[in-house]
Amino acid sequence: MKAFVVEQIKDKEFTSSVTEIEKPVLSENEVLIKTSYSSLNYKDALSAAGNPGVTRVFPHITGIDVSGIVAESKSNLFAIGDEVLITGYDLGMNTNGGHSEFVKVPDNWIVKKPDNISLRELMIYGTAGLTAALSINELLNNGVTNGEVLVTGATGGVGSISVAILSKLGFEVVALSGKADQANYLKTIGAKEVILRQDFDIENKRPMGRERFSGVIDTVGGNILAEALKQIKYGGVATCCGLTASPIFNTNVFPFILRGVRLIGIDSVESSLTKKTQAWEKIANEFKLDMLDQLVHEISLDEIQLAYKKMLTAKSVGRYLVKL
Numbered sequence: 001m002k003a004f005v006v007e008q009i010k011d012k013e014f015t016s017s018v019t020e021i022e023k024p025v026l027s028e029n030e031v032l033i034k035t036s037y038s039s040l041n042y043k044d045a046l047s048a049a050g051n052p053g054v055t056r057v058f059p060h061i062t063g064i065d066v067s068g069i070v071a072e073s074k075s076n077l078f079a080i081g082d083e084v085l086i087t088g089y090d091l092g093m094n095t096n097g098g099h100s101e102f103v104k105v106p107d108n109w110i111v112k113k114p115d116n117i118s119l120r121e122l123m124i125y126g127t128a129g130l131t132a133a134l135s136i137n138e139l140l141n142n143g144v145t146n147g148e149v150l151v152t153g154a155t156g157g158v159g160s161i162s163v164a165i166l167s168k169l170g171f172e173v174v175a176l177s178g179k180a181d182q183a184n185y186l187k188t189i190g191a192k193e194v195i196l197r198q199d200f201d202i203e204n205k206r207p208m209g210r211e212r213f214s215g216v217i218d219t220v221g222g223n224i225l226a227e228a229l230k231q232i233k234y235g236g237v238a239t240c241c242g243l244t245a246s247p248i249f250n251t252n253v254f255p256f257i258l259r260g261v262r263l264i265g266i267d268s269v270e271s272s273l274t275k276k277t278q279a280w281e282k283i284a285n286e287f288k289l290d291m292l293d294q295l296v297h298e299i300s301l302d303e304i305q306l307a308y309k310k311m312l313t314a315k316s317v318g319r320y321l322v323k324l
Contacts, residue, residue, distance in 0.1 A: 003100030004301050006048050008058040014050040018301045024096070024104035031107050032072035033084060036119040038063045038098035039126035040304065040320035041157060042244065045311040047092060048304075057094045062304075063322070064091050065126040066098030067119040075107035083113035087127045087276070088269040099301060101324055111277050114284035124292045124321055125283055128157030131268040132217070133279040133287055135239040136165055138264045139215040142237045147214030150228055152176045153244060154186055154194075155317045158219045160295050164189045165287045166217075174213070176200055176224065182317055189294055200227060201245075207254040215239075222246030234259045241266035244314075296321045 001023045006016040026032055044062045047055040067085040070078050078084065089109045091097050096104070113119060125133075135158075139149065149166050153159040154175035166173045167190025175191035177183075183194040201224050209230040216228045216238035222245030229238055229251055240263060255261040268276075289295075295318040299307055310316040 001101035002301060003061045003096075004063070004304050006050070006055075006058060006060045006062060008050065012050065014048070014058070016048055016305055021100075023102050026072055026074045026104060028074050029107050030104055031070055031075050031078050031084075031110060033066060033068040033086075033103045033105065034071040035066055035098060035101055035103055035324040036068040037066075037123035037324065038322040039065045039123045039128070040307055040311065040322065041065065041127050042242075042311055043127075044092060044097070044099075045308040048308050049312065055093055060094070061096035061100050062092050063097030063099035064088065064093065065123060066091070066103050067113070067122045068103070068324075071102065077107045078110060078112075083119060084110045085113060085119070085122050085280070086110055087130050088271065099304060099322060108273065111273065111280055114281050117284035117288065120321070121292060122280075124296045124319055125161060126157070126319065127268055128319060129161045129283055130276065130279055131158045131241050131266055132161040132165060133283050134268055134271065134275070135162060135217045135241060135266050136169070136287070137279065137282070138239050138266065139217070139237050142262060142264070143235065144215040144237050146171065147233070148172045148174055148192075148212060149215045149217065150174045150176060150213045150231075151191075151217045151219075152224050152228065153219035153242060154191065155179050155182045156219055156244070157319045158241060159217075160189060160318050161289075162217045162219075163191050164289050164291065164295065166190065168287070168289060171214075178314070179317070185317065189291065197224070200224060202227070204230070206230070207252050208258070211259070218242070220245035222249050225249045226251045229255045229261060229263065232259065232261045235261075237262045237264060239264045239266050241268075295319050298323055
């Protein structure tokens with residue numbers, strides 16, 4: 001089978017290419033999936049660069065997402081011909097991932113394809129869409145049902161999908177981005193207003209700012225998250241799922257003890273299969289978008305390497321869909 005394989009040449013030096021390798025052999029309670037689509041995520045790009053916090057086993061196939069059809073099964077849960085998807089767990093980290101024609105996975109990682117959505121659409125969402133859905137669910141479940149919601153890192157995968165879904169649900173979406181040339185794109189997918197990062201990411205020693213946002217979906221961390229917390233209305237909620245700005249942020253307790261603000265962490269990797277299944281059902285129904293093609297660039301295995309370079313240099317916009 002063909003796969004996008006990353007190999008370690010020597011310490012801290014890696015190379016990658018599309019290579020012919022042996023199709024994997026199943027053990028008990030495993031399933032072999034014929035890949036239809038995968039996607040690209042920032043974690044995939046880190047894995048391809050040899051980031052030891054993501055991947056330590058080489059040679060390695062990237063791809064933390066996959067959708068496809070069961071080709072072989074040694075599981076009582078899935079039969080040949082079932083349409084399925086996997087996101088998260090160890091897929092694409094130290095277990096070979098979705099950037100290959102066939103993927104072998106444990107049966108307890110797999111979600112059956114919901115009705116009302118295609119395998120292609122599922123991978124346009126992918127881990128980014130699942131993370132966005134989990135984040136939006138936390139806002140809704142904690143009483144944030146209207147008003148302005150700030151989305152940081154808005155041109156990224158999680159950010160773009162969050163902007164679009166929140167707009168569909170009737171929120172006034174404020175998109176924060178460092179890419180001034182993408183303001184029209186963000187407004188096209190649902191942003192009411194675009195704030196540039198350089199105008200927001202300013203050292204501010206005030207413990208709190210003006211109450212503005214009902215909620216925040218933060219994908220970047222760092223000082224941007226710290227400043228966003230200061231502007232959340234009484235009883236509002238911020239979710240946090242990323243660290244592209246920084247894993248460290250300096251804040252104070254005032255938003256939490258004077259305004260009752262809540263900060264909720266989002267993890268889509270080890271989230272329970274039940275929680276993932278519920279989120280995918282929402283994506284296939286009330287969160288489903290009619291304008292997915294505006295969010296996606298469809299590529300082949302041969303184009304992954306160039307796309308990773310764009311992701312690692314903050315030049316990518318929206319989602320990359322890998323068609324196998």
